[in-house]
Amino acid sequence: MPEPRPLKLDDAGLAPANILHLPAYKVLRVEETDHDYHIRTELARSPTHCTACEHARLLRYGRNEQLIRDLPMHGKRVGIYVDTQRWRCQACGKTFMESLPAVNAKREMTERLVGWIGQQSLRRTFTSIAEDIGLDEKTVRNIFRDHVNELEKTVRFETPTWMGIDEIHLIRPRCVISNIRSNTIINLLPNRDKKTVISYLGNLDGRREVQTVAMDMWTPYRDAVQAVMPDARIVIDKFHVVRMANDAVEKVRKSRRESLTPKQRRGLMHDRFVLLKRERDLNDKERLLLSGWTANYPELGEAYRLKEAFYAIYEAMGTADQALARYAAWHRSVTPEVRDAYSDLIRAFTNWQPQILAYFDHPVTNAYTESLNSLIRVMNRLGRGYSFEALRAKILFTEGVHNKVKPKFRRREVMADDMAGRTAMFTTFQHDAPEAERNYGVDISTLARLIEEAKL
Numbered sequence: 035m036p037e038p039r040p041l042k043l044d045d046a047g048l049a050p051a052n053i054l055h056l057p058a059y060k061v062l063r064v065e066e067t068d069h070d071y072h073i074r075t076e077l078a079r080s081p082t083h084c085t086a087c088e089h090a091r092l093l094r095y096g097r098n099e100q101l102i103r104d105l106p107m108h109g110k111r112v113g114i115y116v117d118t119q120r121w122r123c124q125a126c127g128k129t130f131m132e133s134l135p136a137v138n139a140k141r142e143m144t145e146r147l148v149g150w151i152g153q154q155s156l157r158r159t160f161t162s163i164a165e166d167i168g169l170d171e172k173t174v175r176n177i178f179r180d181h182v183n184e185l186e187k188t189v190r191f192e193t194p195t196w197m198g199i200d201e202i203h204l205i206r207p208r209c210v211i212s213n214i215r216s217n218t219i220i221n222l223l224p225n226r227d228k229k230t231v232i233s234y235l236g237n238l239d240g241r242r243e244v245q246t247v248a249m250d251m252w253t254p255y256r257d258a259v260q261a262v263m264p265d266a267r268i269v270i271d272k273f274h275v276v277r278m279a280n281d282a283v284e285k286v287r288k289s290r291r292e293s294l295t296p297k298q299r300r301g302l303m304h305d306r307f308v309l310l311k312r313e314r315d316l317n318d319k320e321r322l323l324l325s326g327w328t329a330n331y332p333e334l335g336e337a338y339r340l341k342e343a344f345y346a347i348y349e350a351m352g353t354a355d356q357a358l359a360r361y362a363a364w365h366r367s368v369t370p371e372v373r374d375a376y377s378d379l380i381r382a383f384t385n386w387q388p389q390i391l392a393y394f395d396h397p398v399t400n401a402y403t404e405s406l407n408s409l410i411r412v413m414n415r416l417g418r419g420y421s422f423e424a425l426r427a428k429i430l431f432t433e434g435v436h437n438k439v440k441p442k443f444r445r446r447e448v449m450a451d452d453m454a455g456r457t458a459m460f461t462t463f464q465h466d467a468p469e470a471e472r473n474y475g476v477d478i479s480t481l482a483r484l485i486e487e488a489k490l
């Protein structure tokens with residue numbers, strides 16, 4: 035007896051190799067051109083019942099060829115031509131077209147293509163995706179919108195107990211909402227208006243959990259937080275205040291420029307970093323440069339002294355009361371020659387005094403300040419070729435940048451009878467059933483690194 039030979043797929047009467055990997059379709063012919071695959075198909079199965087009355091006697095009632103777009107294959111665009119049959123029910127007389135499995139009815143595309151475009155639209159420009167598929171950019175944008183709406187519904191970030199509200203420049207100034215403890219971004223708002231921030235905070239789940247809000251000195255932010263989360267404590271981060279002292283030094287330097295020769299002006303421009311540096315960080319050469327400028331231009335020396343003295347208020351790390359006393363002494367020491375240059379800082383301190391002083395009792399972590407600074411530095415790079423909506427979605431929903439915490443894995447010991455009927459200690463492993471994975475938002479340092487490496 036000969037060995038039975040293995041059954042080939044063709045022997046079983048199955049379709050020849052289906053390059054589409056869509057079992058509902060029978061591939062009839064494949065035409066390949068320089069840029070495209072044209073794939074002729076028909077449905078593998080005909081309908082068995084009327085869609086209206088479920089009667090089983092159906093008659094063919096005309097054909098219609100439909101073009102369905104699919105995923106690019108081997109770098110070429112793919113069009114699937116389906117020879118679709120119209121049927122007429124002999125019982126009720128109604129006619130209907132065969133429905134196309136795996137096809138997104140709204141778009142004349144396969145579902146897998148719609149999903150792929152959605153994912154790609156977070157990583158690449160709409161134009162480049164449109165070119166790959168042979169579609170217009172508008173279609174790509176519409177799919178992107180649907181995809182993002184879906185993500186908005188499904189991706190949930192934890193509401194922070196320490197929230198940051200700051201400005202970030204993406205084409206225009208935008209509001210960035212962050213979690214200070216986990217160094218993550220949880221949202222980006224299209225603008226910095228009070229109305230926008232109120233609407234966001236007012237709809238935020240768990241907003242009563244927010245204990246502290248650190249922000250830059252932008253009145254609409256303060257108004258919005260006070261309106262929606264009156265119990266949250268507002269803190270102004272040191273970084274937003276002390277940089278105003280540097281701005282004051284710059285103002286004095288620029289006002290001196292007029293009276294300088296071009297050569298001196300270039301020299302002062304070149305050495306300006308010395309004026310902005312902290313005194314304790316200067317090396318011998320820089321110290322010499324500084325003393326040269328301050329000896330020749332007493333106003334610069336005065337501005338520098340006040341800048342250093344202002345930093346010292348923060349470095350003393352006292353209580354809010356002590357900080358206020360130190361500030362009062364500093365304020366008295368501001369001389370008329372540089373008062374104008376320091377007027378913004380003095381006004382800000384007056385207008386925001388409770389929130390600035392709150393920092394001394396509840397300091398914002400350095401880690402947050404540093405990652406916010408690095409983010410502000412790299413963000414500008416990201417703007418080119420994208421709309422704000424697209425940038426926002428890239429930042430918030432790119433896979434692999436989220437800070438997620440899985441539920442705790444717990445070992446549990448139980449007393450039970452073993453197979454021999456003796457009571458013994460068993461160890462079982464289990465997750466706490468109802469506890470879900472927590473998503474704390476977009477990790478700022480990972481995001482900054484991806485932008486730096488131009489992978490986003």
Ligand SMILES: [Zn+2]
Pocket residue numbers: 084085086087088089123124125126127128
């Ligand atoms: Zn019918």
